[in-house]
Amino acid sequence: MEAIGMSTNDLSVYYAEKQAVKRVSLDFRAKQVTALIGPSGCGKSTFLRSLNRMNDLIPDCRITGEIWIRDRNINDKTTDVVSLRQRIGMVWQRPNPFHKSIYENIAFGPRYHGTKNKKKLDEIVEQSLRKAALWEETKDRLHNSALALSGGQQQRLCIARSIAVKPDIILMDEPASALDPVSTSKIEELIAELKQEFCIVIVTHNMHQAARVSDKTAFFLNGEVVEHDVTTNIFTNPQKQETSDYISGRFG
Numbered sequence: 532m533e534a535i536g537m538s539t540n541d542l543s544v545y546y547a548e549k550q551a552v553k554r555v556s557l558d559f560r561a562k563q564v565t566a567l568i569g570p571s572g573c574g575k576s577t578f579l580r581s582l583n584r585m586n587d588l589i590p591d592c593r594i595t596g597e598i599w600i601r602d603r604n605i606n607d608k609t610t611d612v613v614s615l616r617q618r619i620g621m622v623w624q625r626p627n628p629f630h631k632s633i634y635e636n637i638a639f640g641p642r643y644h645g646t647k648n649k650k651k652l653d654e655i656v657e658q659s660l661r662k663a664a665l666w667e668e669t670k671d672r673l674h675n676s677a678l679a680l681s682g683g684q685q686q687r688l689c690i691a692r693s694i695a696v697k698p699d700i701i702l703m704d705e706p707a708s709a710l711d712p713v714s715t716s717k718i719e720e721l722i723a724e725l726k727q728e729f730c731i732v733i734v735t736h737n738m739h740q741a742a743r744v745s746d747k748t749a750f751f752l753n754g755e756v757v758e759h760d761v762t763t764n765i766f767t768n769p770q771k772q773e774t775s776d777y778i779s780g781r782f783g
């Protein structure tokens with residue numbers, strides 16, 4: 532299957548009268564990780580959530596501009612958001628497994644989207660857990676509650692759950708910020724594996740993490756993208772003073 536990315540053109544997000552994201556145009560390539568960095572409240576999460584239309588659920592939230600996947604602008608009333616969210620998965624800051632077994636957490640999405648065959652579901656569960664580096668730890672207890680897993684394992688389960696419906700793009704909102712250092716490094720290793728197959732966009736407060744995991748970085752400030760470049764350029768040779776001040780810890 533051909534790997535694909537996505538892009539935004541002139542994307543703005545408003546909460547009532549307040550503009551939280553200002554005319555952002557960014558390109559996210561397939562098989563690359565893009566990190567979104569910036570101080571608290573600069574609009575990173577709002578922007579990320581608008582990419583799979585999660586902001587539609589917030590009353591008074593309005594989005595203008597375009598979000599392109601292949602030749603389709605998905606910021607359009609005719610878009611079927613359920614199938615859109617199958618193509619664009621989301622992993623949240625806190626692991627949020629369903630109150631179900633490990634197996635059922637993974638099988639839920641494919642079943643919802645029409646896969647009923649038990650053998651096929653078994654295969655998807657195994658493949659997804661393998662890709663999320665969780666198979667060895669869970670293969671003997673697939674029918675136990677997902678809530679009995681550690682926080683780091685739960686987060687890898689949530690990643691497996693998003694992979695199970697075969698998305699093109701995975702959005703991650705600070706996926707390791709609630710985890711200990713060992714679990715964090717497992718998530719980072721996993722991101723490096725997953726980018727062979729998916730387009731990944733990750734919000735992170737941790738600049739070392741952005742430098743370790745991403746190919747490109749976009750620096751947000753007050754809802755705008757100040758600078759977007761190859762990650763090594765952002766961290767070693769930023770072109771804008773604000774970027775330089777932020778990455779050197781002068782504010783934020």
Ligand SMILES: Nc1ncnc2c1ncn2[C@@H]1O[C@H](COP(=O)(O)OP(=O)(O)OP(=O)(O)O)[C@@H](O)[C@H]1O
Nearest residue numbers: 546551569570571572573574575576577578589736
């Ligand atoms: N549901 C909402 N309703 C109204 N305003 C909101 C809502 N969510 C976020 N905001 C506002 O939008 C702005 C951007 O918030 P957002 O959470 O996107 O920033 P962020 O860069 O992700 O911050 P953080 O790093 O602290 O998570 C902030 O001023 C915030 O108060």
